[in-house]
Amino acid sequence: MTETTENYQLDQEEYIINMGPQHPSTHGVLRFEVSLKGEMVRNIRPHCGYIHRGIEKMCEKNTYQQIIHLTDRLDYLSAHSNNELVCLTVEEALEIEVPERVKYIRTIMAELNRIASHQLWWCSMGMDMGGLTCFFYGLRDREPILDIFEETCGGRLLLSYNCPGGVMYDLHPNFQKRVKDYIKYFRKKLPEYDALLSGNIIFLERTKGLGVLTLEDAISFGVTGPTGRASGFSCDIRKTQPYSAYSKVDFKEILYTEGDTFHRYKARIDEMWESMNIIEQLIDNIPEGDYAVKMKPIIKLPAGEYYKSVETARGELGLYLISDGNKSPYRFKLRSPNFINLGALASMVKDTKIADLVAISASLDLVIPDIDR
Amino acid sequence: MTFKFLYDFSILTQAIDKAITGSMSPFWAMITEMTIIGVLILAFYAVVGLYLVYAERKVCAFMQNRVGPNRVGPWGFFQTIADLIKLLMKELIPIKAADKLLFNIAPFIVIIAGFMAIAAVPFAKGLHAVDFNIGVFYVMAVSSIGVIGILLAGWSSNNKYSLIGAMRSGAQIVSYELSVGMSLITIVILAGSMQLSTIVEGQHDLWFIFKGHVPAIIAFIVFLIAGTAETNRGPFDLAEAESELTAGFHVEYSGIKFAFFFLAEYMNMFIVASIAATVFLGGWMPFHIPGLEGFNHVMDYIPPFLWYFVKTAFVIFLMMWFKWTFPRLRIDQLLTLEWKYLLPINLFNILLMALMVLMGWYF
Amino acid sequence: MKSIIKYFADIFGGVRTLLVGMKITGKYFFSPGQIVTQQYPENRKKLVMFDRFKGELIMPHNENNEHKCTGCGICETNCPNGTIEVIPTRIETEDGKKKRILDTYVYRLGMCTFCALCVKTCPSEALAFGQDFEQAVFDRTQLTKILNKPGSTIMKGVE
Structure with a gap:
């Protein structure tokens, strides 16, 4: 992406x-500025910023x-993970240990959110x-999760379901039954996805x-999430730096070495199966207890720098936070997985066709509000 | 031949013809007849086009666990008429950089191609506008005029998206015309005639798809694939390619001009389906099994146009089923499919059919 | 010879995968009972929202037209968007003390992001979320609502 429109020299037959x-x-x-030669993509320059809302500054x-509630609006398809990230950072900074129940609830919710997000991506x-x-x-299968x-x-x-110290409300009494019913339902429906598309x-x-x-490109671009794992980059934050209840569950990190569009697709389909495994391991063992720790009405983090990351449906979402001891952060910087995955797009689409460009960018699962923030 | 046609429309059409020629000079009689047929076909075109849109929306809705249009009229039956009124009232946006003449002509060329092809289709015995002795050839020739309209539309819009769409469409139709023709020739060998009415009557004992068994079935499948490609419908809708080229060749069209393209797409589907029904499934000919006289006689009581429409609807349903199940092909795969698979199979199939006809190995 | 076998294996394998897909869509086509669409305006009577559904902010009143809001303004400070405006007045109670009570509770629905901080932080549980989601209006000004009903007073026992 070093070339800009101004200094990129077009071939005579390119348009x-x-x-x-x-x-x-x-x-x-x-916006993709695509230079084409007939049907072949020669170069592509993504332009972002059309939906920049200044969320980091607002924070x-x-x-x-x-x-x-602002972080909900980043990557709206994994709203729960975004919420969780802020809460985890605050809790870590204040050295609060949240109840076990909260950890379980957060993990189950994040996995449900991951399934819902991957379903929409499949759509x-x-x-x-x-x-x-x-x-x-x-969409039909996503509806029960919603x-x-x-x-x-x-x-x-x-969702806005997390709050520093726990979650906003306790689980609904129907929650466990509904989730178990859903897993049963979706285990039957997921093979249909394979029959229809895969x-x-x-x-x-x-x-x-x-x-x-x-793999080299994936690592040097910093591509994470299912996109990176399809290239063999073991980058699952749930495995490498387990947070919430992930250290208590047994799950596979989906890894492929091919790194092509089909294996990026496959990695996400397999992740849905894994997410269902995780939920099934947790749903029956949610411990009793408080759903939140009592926090002070005004939270002040001790002055310092904090970095925490979680695994959203698209990759590693990192939060770099500087606090000067006041009630709001001094600097709030997000490492958004979509922005970084988008960077790798140009190296993937060279000398493919227009139809492939569409397929490849679909397999990256980009959510634009997260790119622009 | 003990077989009798219970519903013979040629008596009716000849009576009308006699009445008209008897009452005026031959020149005016011809003009009057042409006008009547033109108006009838126009009305037919509009009604069938509109209700195919409705049918497609319902079919795809049921395949997708939805209800489909259900607000205008019972079961949304008048939805497409409401859509048409909306399209008629919409503004025609003039494109500054477009080639005005070609831009405006293009939708009409597409419409006219379908219009001309439908004239040769026999709906029932004696119920067709023209009955050429080279009917099959005529339909194929005329229906490929439509691609000129698409090419013109794409080129004259002066838009890169529409140009790519048009070029794709050109490459696609040139290739798939071949397969359509070859698969029809397979049946022409069996029927021994290119006249559509003779082809239909040749199926009075058994439809060609059963008569010619293996090669006829192969030809039918090839025709379905190539026919779907010729109508620019999914999974071969590369000219439109909604997710790649936004709308392909008709990206700059609005209002009723867009509706022409839209209607023509459905009409082409109808034409391809009715050719398939006529050539392979016996057209308006009822289902007969040689040797079962009683059964054949019962079948004769079902009106021929009903037979014709049920068969056409069946083929249309198959084409809709394809569209709403498969992802779109890429342009190079599209051409690979034609030149590497369909064409060799087709050539071999013609040889097989010729051999079969020579040896008399058909039913 | 091998390549010929592969050629035909490709064709039949490919056609088989296509038929598998067609089986799925065909199955749904012939089982209309699986339709999941909700007929929205028709099913309005039967439509029950979940009790935690965040439709709009409301201030529940009891049958004597009494609410629980003390007018403390905690919700106003907690709101990230400036959605809420609490306008208090001072009255004199019977024993001669000055007391701060609620005069108008302004809620601007158009600015609300439904983070639920107001409901969560209210010390006297005066606020709740309503179930009404049909909030479309023709004019933006209609989105500004006054939550305390005219003539309402504070519930006894709520300080």
């Missing part, structure tokens, strides 16, 4: 197409409790490949061996 900000397959207001003006991946039916099957969220958290997408010859032909991201 430039603007994909976005309004384009069906950029999933939001992201510096708010108290720690108020920050939570849009299918749609970008031209299979519109996928979109509705994914209902579970709504019953316990009051929100469907933007096994389909057209889909396989269009994804296998395309948009390869090598």
Whole structure:
């Protein structure tokens, strides 16, 4: 991405197409400046910033409790993990040990959130490949998860369920039953995804061996999440720096070495299976206890620098926080997985076709508000 | 031949013809007849086009666990009519940089191609506008005019997206025309005629897909694939490619001009389906099994146009089923499919069919 | 010879994967009982929202038109968006003391992000979330609501 439009020399037969900000397959207001030679993509320059809302700056003006609801709006598909990150940072800084129950609740919620997010990604991946039916099957299966969220958290997408020291409300009495029913239901539905898309010859032909991201590239770009793991980069924060209840559960880190579009796809499908395993291990053993520690009405972190990261559905979301001892942070900087994954896109799409560009960018699972923040 | 046609429309059409030619000079009689047929086909075109849109929306809705249109009229039956009224009232946005003449002509070329093709389709005995002795050839020739409209639309819009869409469409149609033609030729060998009415009547004992068993079934499958590709429908909708090229060749069109393209797509689907029904599934011919006279006689009581529409609907349903299940192909895969798979299979299939006809190995 | 076998194996393998997909969509096409769409305006009567659903901020009043709000303004300071404005007045009680009570409770729905901090931090549990989600209006000014009903007073025993 060192080349800009000004100093990039176009070939005589090349021409430039603007994909976005309004384009069906950029999933939001992201703009790709694509230079094409016929159907072949020669170069691509992503332009972001169309939905920059200054969330990081806004967080510096708010108290720690108020920050939570702003982080919902970053990567809205893994709102719970974003909330959790702020809470974990605050709790670590204040050296508060949250009750076991809270850890379990947070883990289950984060995994449910991960499943819901991957379902929506599957929808849009299918749609970008031209299979519109996928979109509705994914949304259909996502709906019960949103209902579970709504019953316990009051929100469907933007949960705002965490608060420093615990969670906002206790679990709803129906929660365990609903989640168990859902896991049973989704275990039956997930093979349909394979039948419809992953096994389909057209889909396989269009994804296998395309948009390869090598391990070296993945590490040097800092690509994380399922995208990085499909290239063999073991970067699962849940394994490397376990937080909440992840140290208590037994789960596999999905790793592939191929690094192509199909294995990025496969990594996410397999993650849904793993998430269901994690939830099943935890759901019956939620310990009794408080759902939150009593916190002071105004939280002041001791002056210093803090870094904490969590694994959202898209990769490592890191929070670098500087506190000067006041009630709001002095500096609030996020390492957003989407922004960094987007950086690797240009190296993947070189000399592919337009249709491949769409497929590859769909397999990165970009959420634009998280890129721009 | 003991077989009798219970519903013979040629009596009706000939009576009308006689009445018209008897009452005016031959020149005016011809003009009057042409006008009547034109108006009838136009009305048919509009109604079928609109209700195919409705059918597609319902079919895809049921496949996707939805209800589909259900607000305008019972079960949303008048939804597409409401859509048409909306499209008629919408503003036609003039494109400054477009080639005005070609830009405006393009939708009409697409429509006219479908219009001409439908004239040769026999709906029932004696119920077709023209009955060429080279009917199959005519339909194929005329339906490929449509691609000129698409190419013009894409080029004259002066938009890179639409240009890519048009070029893709050109490459696609040039390749798939071949397969459509070859698979039809397979049946022409069996039928021994290119006249659509003769082809239909040749199936009075058994439909060609059963008569010609293996090669006919292969030809039918190839025709379905190639026909779907020719109508620019998913999984071959590369010219439109909603997620890549936003709308491909008709990205700059609005209002009723867009509706023309939209309608033409569905009409082409109808034409391809009715050709498939006519050539492979016996057209308006009822289902007959040689030797079962009683059964055949019962089947004759079902009106021929009903047979025709049920068969066409079946093929259309298959095409919708394809569209709503499969992801889209990429342009190079599309061409690979044609040149590496469909064409060799087709050539071999023609040889097989010729051999079969020579040896008399059909039912 | 091997390549010929591979050629045909490719064709049949490919067609098989396509048929597997068609089986799924075909299955749903022929089982209309699986339809999941909700017919929204028609099912309005039957529609029950979850009790924690955050539709809008309300101030529950009892049958004597009494609420629990003391007008302390904690919700106002906790709100991240300036959604809430508590306008208090001072009255003189029977024993001659001056007391701060609620005059108007202004809630701007258009600015609310439903973080639930107001409800959570209210010391007298005067606030709650309502279940009404049909909040579309023609004019932005209608989104500014006054939550305490006219003539309402504070519930006895709430300080």
